[in-house]
């Protein structure tokens with residue numbers, strides 16, 4: 001067995017956290033030979049339910065789980081953590097405007113960015129799940145000037161998985177036969193789930209499903225899938241979000257061959273997207289958390305329009321928190 005790696009999870013007592021920590025403990029994220037020290041970070045109010053989660057972790061008797069700690073202190077929680085999954089965030093309360101939500105979360109992620117800057121070991125990896133995920137990653141990174149922006153990734157893997165599953169259902173194939181589905185842009189209803197390059201059993205998806213289904217059904221359904229789950233379950237996606245976080249970190253750390261995985265990463269101007277926003281693009285994960293943006297894909301007129309729309313939203317989000325960014 002490999003010596004323990006510390007994994008920090010914020011919002012560990014929340015519904016995603018509850019599903020996520022069990023899967024991390026069982027070795028699904030970092031491999032079945034990797035011992036884990038779990039560092040659970042919560043708010044004061046979250047500490048009581050978190051004690052219950054810790055009891056359940058104990059009762060799971062996970063052979064790979066070396067140690068579990070709980071804290072409200074960010075420096076203690078993130079210190080020495082090789083992986084940091086930032087899940088906890090302020091939910092949108094009744095009567096709360098989107099701008100208020102942005103500001104409340106910008107404050108949280110600024111503090112977390114500062115703490116990571118102070119205590120994260122070199123090469124620490126950060127996956128931001130808490131919403132608004134893309135802009136929270138931007139805020140955290142701006143507050144961590146000694147870290148590479150590329151260390152901060154915002155999660156759009158759930159959107160990719162939703163899109164792949166929907167295409168598989170339509171094409172009547174198992175989801176494993178679908179690849180190269182792309183999520184561009186924001187983890188929000190403006191995201192662009194793109195099938196231009198997708199394949200189904202090695203054939204072009206576009207030769208199997210028609211354009212009208214893509215524009216009228218597929219795209220809006222992926223964009224609004226979160227709301228569909230809330231309507232049915234009376235609560236937002238949790239197990240699938242945890243599963244996506246496991247997939248995203250595992251692929252980055254252990255590599256996923258030539259497969260394309262969508263991740264929201266700092267834009268470098270590729271595809272004409274404005275610099276410095278956290279914009280989801282297809283990446284190839286080589287392992288050890290090295291990832292590379294898939295470059296030079298041909299973009300048709302429809303895609304370009306969709307990609308610009310979600311880019312504009314991300315620029316507006318950045319502008320709305322700009323006064324909270326240092327420098």
Ligand code: NAX
Nearest residue numbers: 011013014015016042043046088089129130131155158241
């Ligand atoms: P819950 O409200 O169930 O849990 C959030 C937990 O975070 C709570 O236990 C709370 O005490 C804790 N928390 C709040 N602020 C904190 C802070 N500053 N430090 C540490 N802990 C803190 O929400 P849940 O359903 O688990 O969702 C968590 C976040 O994920 C939300 O922001 C949600 O919008 C977001 N999501 C992101 C998804 C994605 O694909 N990127 C999909 C699922 C989900 O909607």
